[in-house]
Amino acid sequence: MTLYKQLLTWSMGIFITISVVLFALEFHHTRNDLIEQQTVRFDDTLNAATFALSPYLQGDDLEEAQTIIKKIFDNHNYQSTTLISITSSEAIKLNFKEPKNSIPSWFMTLSNIKPIQKTVQISSNWQPLANLKVINRPTFVYEKLWNNTKSILFALTFCGVILIVGLSIVFRRILVPLQIIQVSAQNLANNKFDEVLETSKYRELNDVVSVFNQITKQLRTHFEQQSEEKQTTCSCVPRSSIRIG
Structure with a gap:
């Protein structure tokens, strides 16, 4: 692996690694905040329901009470309601259909948000009238959390792409002096002596450039001396002694 790829x-x-840590912290914070919002909304709706049902339960009008329950709870935020009259012991249980959603099942499993279940007593003038049990459906939390997660992942992905592109450009520019030294070293191995390398603006490379230039000069001088000696040897032709008998 090259130094560029390794960097x-x-x-x-x-x-x-940093993105995963930040994502986990943000996910945990958002999840807890949404669960708290869900609880507050659930309590407010439950209080409003007990206030709205009280007049009809006083007159044992369970049909109208059922209509009120459907108006209040028949939406995607609730699973079921059970109203049990204390005076007549009659019970009204309503199960609400689960709406279709585009939230992946794996995300819901990962989030692991439990539904809220509460039972309150409806009374009038300190007289108990009925018990109302409500189980909600954490659709609100899942939807908000899923949308927030997608936004965070998109932002991290965008920042990651920009960062990698920027670093790739920066690393290429930083490693240019090393590439020059690499090419010069290859030429030196093939007895090709380049010009003296310029001093790098990076302090760490200055010593390397200085030593490389010194070695290049020494080798150039050595090979020039060998070349001159070879030429001198070739120019000296020995004389042959001839005998005439």
Whole structure:
């Protein structure tokens, strides 16, 4: 693996690690905040229902009480309601249909939000009239949490792409002096002596450039001396002694 790829890989790894930590913290905070909002809304609706049902329960008008319950609770935020009259012991149980949603099942399993279940006593002038049991459906929390999660993931992905593109450009520019040294070293291995390398603006590379230039000069001088000696040797032709008998 090249140094460029290694730097880019480590940068991506660090960014992903930080992103996961930030995402987990934000997810946990948002989840708790939405659950608290759901609880407050549930309590407010339950209080409003007991206030609205009280006049009809005083007259044992359970049919109208059932109509009021449907108006208040028949939506995607509630699973079922059970109204038990204390005076007549009659019970009205209503189950509400679960709406279709686009939230993935794995996300709901991961979020693990429990439905709220409460039972309140409806009374009038300190006289108990009925008990109302309500079980909600945490659809509100799932929808808000899913939308918030998608927004966070989109933002992190966008920032990640911008960061990687920016780092790739920066790393390429930073590693240019090393690439020049690499090419010069390859040429040096092939007995090709380049010009003296310029001093790098990076302090860490200055010593490397200085040593490389010194080695290049020494090798160039050595090969020039060897070349001159070879030429001198070739120019000296020995004389042959001839005998005439």
